[in-house]
Each structure stands twice: as C-alpha cells, then as structure tokens.
Amino acid sequence: MADDPEDGMLSWDESVFRDEHVFEIDYVPETFEHRESQMQSLQYALRPAVRGSRPLNVMARGPPGTGKTTAVQKLFDELSTQTDVRTVRVNCQVDSTRYSIFSRIFEGIFEYEPPSSGISFKKLFRQITEKLVEDDEVLVVALDDVNYLFYEGEASDTLYSLLRAHEAHSGAKIGVIVVSSDLNLDVIEELDGRVQSVFRPEDVYFPVYDQGEIVDILDERIERGFHDGVITSTVLDRVTELTAESGDLRVGIDLLRRAGLNAEMRASRTVSVEDVEDAYEKSKFVHLSHSLHALSENEEVLVRVIAEHDGEQAGEVYDAFHEETDLGYTRYSEIINKLDQLGIIDATYTNVDGRGRSRSLSLRYDPEAVLARLDD
Numbered sequence: 235m236a237d238d239p240e241d242g243m244l245s246w247d248e249s250v251f252r253d254e255h256v257f258e259i260d261y262v263p264e265t266f267e268h269r270e271s272q273m274q275s276l277q278y279a280l281r282p283a284v285r286g287s288r289p290l291n292v293m294a295r296g297p298p299g300t301g302k303t304t305a306v307q308k309l310f311d312e313l314s315t316q317t318d319v320r321t322v323r324v325n326c327q328v329d330s331t332r333y334s335i336f337s338r339i340f341e342g343i344f345e346y347e348p349p350s351s352g353i354s355f356k357k358l359f360r361q362i363t364e365k366l367v368e369d370d371e372v373l374v375v376a377l378d379d380v381n382y383l384f385y386e387g388e389a390s391d392t393l394y395s396l397l398r399a400h401e402a403h404s405g406a407k408i409g410v411i412v413v414s415s416d417l418n419l420d421v422i423e424e425l426d427g428r429v430q431s432v433f434r435p436e437d438v439y440f441p442v443y444d445q446g447e448i449v450d451i452l453d454e455r456i457e458r459g460f461h462d463g464v465i466t467s468t469v470l471d472r473v474t475e476l477t478a479e480s481g482d483l484r485v486g487i488d489l490l491r492r493a494g495l496n497a498e499m500r501a502s503r504t505v506s507v508e509d510v511e512d513a514y515e516k517s518k519f520v521h522l523s524h525s526l527h528a529l530s531e532n533e534e535v536l537v538r539v540i541a542e543h544d545g546e547q548a549g550e551v552y553d554a555f556h557e558e559t560d561l562g563y564t565r566y567s568e569i570i571n572k573l574d575q576l577g578i579i580d581a582t583y584t585n586v587d588g589r590g591r592s593r594s595l596s597l598r599y600d601p602e603a604v605l606a607r608l609d610d
C-alpha cells in the first residue's frame with residue numbers, strides 16, 4: 235500500500251518536510267520571538283543614524299546560539315530597506331585582520347571587491363570614508379564574532395580605525411556593533427588604552443533561552459518546516475530538553491532536521507523519539523564543527539597533533555607540531571591560546587617534577603569525534 239508508513243521507502247516526491255530550507259544554517263527566521271528587549275536596545279542605539287548622525291556603538295554579548303547574529307541580520311535588513319543607512323556585517327571568523335575587514339566594508343559600499351593588486355590600507359580607508367561623505371551616508375559596521383579579532387591580535391587596530399574615522403576624514407560617520415560569544419573575554423579590558431578612551435558601547439546581553447522559549451521558537455520552525463503531524467509533542471519535548479542542556483538553539487534546529495532525515499530513512503511519516511536520540515549523536519557536535527571549520531591550516535594541524543598526543547606536555551607536543559609545520563614556539567603558543575579560548579582544547583598549567591610549570595594539552599572532546607569532523 236502506497237501510504238502505509240512501514241512500507242519500504244517514501245517515494246521521491248514524498249517527504250516529512252514541507253520546507254527543509256528553514257533548518258539550514260544561514261536561514262534568517264521570519265519571526266524572532268523573545269528578543270524584543272535586545273532588538274529595542276539595538277534600535278535605540280542606531281536611531282541617530284536614521285537621522286543622519288553618528289549612532290551609538292554597541293557591544294552585544296551572549297553564549298553561542300542565542301540569536302545575536304540573527305538580531306543583527308534582522309536589524310540590518312530593516313535599515314537597508316526602510317532607511318538610507320548603510321550596513322555591513324563582517325564575519326570575523328572568516329575576515330580576521332583589519333585589512334580584510336576593510337576590504338569587506340569596501341565591497342559592501344561599492345558593491346565590487348577592492349583591487350586585489352595590493353592597495354594600501356590607507357587608500358582603502360580613504361576611499362571608503364570619501365564615498366560616505368560624498369553620498370552623505372551613515373555607515374553601521376557589525377563585527378560579528380569579534381572574539382576572533384582578539385585571538386589574532388587585530389581588535390584594537392581595527393576598532394581604532396573605525397572609531398576615529400570621523401577625525402581622520404571629517405564628515406565620515408561610522409557606528410560599530412561588536413558581537414562576542416566568548417564570555418571569558420573582557421572585550422573592553424583587552425583593548426589598548428587609546429581605543430578604550432573612545433569606545434564606550436551600549437551593552438546588550440543575550441541570555442540562553444529557557445525551555446518555554448525554546449519550545450515557542452522550535453514550534454514555529456516546525457510549522458514552517460514539517461508537514462502537519464510529523465512532530466508530536468513528546469518528540470518536541472525531547473528536542474527541547476536536549477537543546478536546553480546545550481544552551482545553543484542551533485542544536486535544536488539541527489536535531490529537528492536530522493531527526494526528520496532519520497524518519498525518512500525508515501520510510502516513516504512521523505519522527506520518533508529514537509530518531510531524535512540517534513540524531514543527537516551528531517547534533518551535539520554542531521558547535522565543535524562550527525569552530526573547527528573556521529580554523530586555518532596550521533591551527534588544524536595542531537588540533538590533529540594534540541589528538542595524537544592527548545594529555546601530553548606542551549613541550550613534547552611542540553616537537554611533533556614543529557616537525558609538520560616548521561613554525562616557531564611563539565606562533566605555537568598563540569595557536570594554543572586560541573584553541574583554548576575556542577573551547578576546543580584544555581591547556582592547564584601543571585607542575586612538572588624539577589622543571590617548573592608547564593602546560594598539559596588535551597582535547598575537550600573525544601579525539602575520534604574531533605578527527606572525524608576535521609575530515610568532513
């Protein structure tokens with residue numbers, strides 16, 4: 235019988251999904267519940283820009299998967315469709331130097347890439363500000379995942395240029411939103427004094443969603459993404475529990491999609507709790523995958539080396555790392571710090587007999603899970 239759920243496979247045109255696209259990583263949700271106060275604070279800070287003045291700067295902070303990027307995307311969509319304010323969001327995971335950030339800004343303003351033939355930073359900067367003055371436009375730049383700029387030691391220079399633009403080029407009006415998901419990083423404290431004196435941002439905090447909020451948000455996504463009756467309330471409860479445990483809404487969204495695929499694999503038109511449990515074996519690593527995919531080649535090499543030398547002393551691990559990359563100890567230490575800050579490894583100081591203090595390096599996840607995701 236064609237519509238017996240237990241009968242072999244769903245045919246090609248059958249699916250539990252109404253619209254699978256709503257579970258994709260870059261989907262911007264149509265409704266954005268439980269972030270009203272954060273959106274209001276952001277709107278308040280940017281309001282002067284709509285009137286042609288320099289807006290207030292903002293620092294948005296909160297753990298992963300709490301809606302920070304979505305808030306910025308929603309706000310920037312509104313600004314670019316309803317006002318003359320220019321907006322550029324830069325993903326600092328990808329663009330983590332001052333130069334590449336300004337290249338992105340250039341691209342956002344001119345709608346083509348800057349010449350790749352090595353134009354100086356100064357020139358790039360001048361072209362951007364001149365264009366803003368000429369068009370009499372206010373620019374708002376969001377440095378998303380700004381914590382990566384700190385790991386690369388590029389944060390102070392980048393912010394300094396953005397915040398002093400109006401002094402370097404009279405009439406240029408730029409506002410900055412920095413977004414950080416690293417709660418151990420004290421953004422203001424880590425900046426140079428010369429930046430601290432000009433950067434006094436409005437603070438907007440994004441707490442983790444509680445269970446009730448998670449249900450609301452996931453329910454809305456289920457409405458759009460699945461056919462009626464595919465997800466029962468028991469299944470939604472389990473997904474919510476697992477999401478709340480991780481604190482990251484991304485886990486819930488990824489769980490729903492994978493559980494849906496598991497149901498289809500069994501040729502079922504409904505998702506079961508077992509589909510969710512199976513999916514969780516992968517979904518619990520979404521954050522790890524996200525962090526790993528943004529690593530440079532040398533950083534990736536170090537993760538692999540640590541996976542093979544899990545728990546060993548930094549000095550011993552260095553020999554293996556150096557053999558593969560030829561990099562020196564200073565760069566090695568910098569990468570260790572970055573991986574530690576990203577929560578991929580644990581680098582704790584221990585006393586080694588007769589040799590003083592040394593760091594032992596271990597992965598915070600099962601080495602096999604890490605290696606599997608690096609090879610994805």
Ligand SMILES: Nc1ncnc2c1ncn2[C@@H]1O[C@H](COP(=O)(O)OP(=O)(O)OP(=O)(O)O)[C@@H](O)[C@H]1O
Pocket residue numbers: 258259261262263265266267268269296297298299300301302303304305379414415440451483484487
């Ligand atoms: N209030 C909400 N309503 C609907 N979807 C949401 C809401 N908050 C977050 N999401 C969804 O959860 C996922 C994670 O959100 P987002 O990317 O904005 O988090 P983030 O705080 O920027 O995380 P990170 O710090 O890891 O970058 C996205 O898929 C987003 O669509």
Ligand SMILES: [Mg+2]
Pocket residue numbers: 302303304378379
């Ligand atoms: Mg984000």
